[in-house]
Amino acid sequence: MHLYKKTIKPKNTAAKATSLLTLLSGFFLWIAASSIPLPAIPQSCAIILFAVSIYVASAYLLREYSYEIAYNYKEDEEDDKHRHDIIVTEIKGKRYVKVCHIELSDITSVKEINPKNAKETKSQRKKMSRYTYNTQFAASRKIEIQANISGECISVLLTFDEDLLASLRSFGF
Numbered sequence: 092m093h094l095y096k097k098t099i100k101p102k103n104t105a106a107k108a109t110s111l112l113t114l115l116s117g118f119f120l121w122i123a124a125s126s127i128p129l130p131a132i133p134q135s136c137a138i139i140l141f142a143v144s145i146y147v148a149s150a151y152l153l154r155e156y157s158y159e160i161a162y163n164y165k166e167d168e169e170d171d172k173h174r175h176d177i178i179v180t181e182i183k184g185k186r187y188v189k190v191c192h193i194e195l196s197d198i199t200s201v202k203e204i205n206p207k208n209a210k211e212t213k214s215q216r217k218k219m220s221r222y223t224y225n226t227q228f229a230a231s232r233k234i235e236i237q238a239n240i241s242g243e244c245i246s247v248l249l250t251f252d253e254d255l256l257a258s259l260r261s262f263g264f
Contacts, residue, residue, distance in 0.1 A: 095160040095258040098182065099226055099250045106151035106228035114144035151228040155182040158255050163194070175262070177236070179224045179249070191224060191247060197238045201264035203256060204233040204248070219246040226250050234259075 117140030124133035157180040177198075179191035202208070216235075225233060225248050232251040236259070237244065249255065 095255060096157065097159075097252060097254065098155055098157040099252060106147055109228065110144045110147040110152065113140045113147070117141045117144065147228065151226060153183060154226060156180065156224045156226055156250065157182060157187075158249060158252065160195075160255075160258055177259070179247075181224070191222060193236065193238050193240065193247070195262055197240050198236055198259075198264060199239055199244075200237045201256070201259045202235045202237075203251070204235050206231055216246045219244045221246045221248070223248045224250075 117137040120133050120140065121137040124130035124137065127133065159178045159180070160175055161178060163174055163176045175195045177191070177193050177195065178189060181188045181190045215237075219237070220243060222245065227233075227250055230251065234249040234251055234256055236247040236249065238247070239245075
């Protein structure tokens with residue numbers, strides 16, 4: 092049973108523009124390098140630009156994430172809050188991979204990250220293991236879930252979605 096489920100597809104004009112511009116810059120730099128006496132340096136820069144273009148495309152354009160709050164059917168738990176999990180599934184083409192699974196009982200806080208509190212939350216995350224499942228390139232708003240799993244403090248960044256935030260806050264976070 093799903094309390095909440097949504098697949099967030101990337102709509103990144105900034106990521107598309109960045110990927111395309113770095114790819115074209117690398118291409119023109121590669122072509123221009125053939126006309127100078129020492130082409131190794133511009134060609135090395137062109138290869139770096141190609142790599143940046145591929146990274147931006149693969150990280151922000153070719154991935155989708157599905158966020159789900161689901162009932163976990165544990166019979167030994169009494170509190171309803173402890174019977175739900177948040178599950179993040181990464182979708183690349185036809186391949187679905189569960190990349191994050193956190194019981195709601197392990198969550199210590201849920202925050203909305205916006206430009207006003209970004210620096211404050213960034214300093215808190217430095218001491219934690221960080222995981223990012225965000226489809227938005229240079230997003231100004233995100234959801235951060237902090238959890239304590241087996242004594243390890245983790246921070247999970249998700250793409251901002253008003254319904255997901257409301258669903259998580261309905262559990263008292």
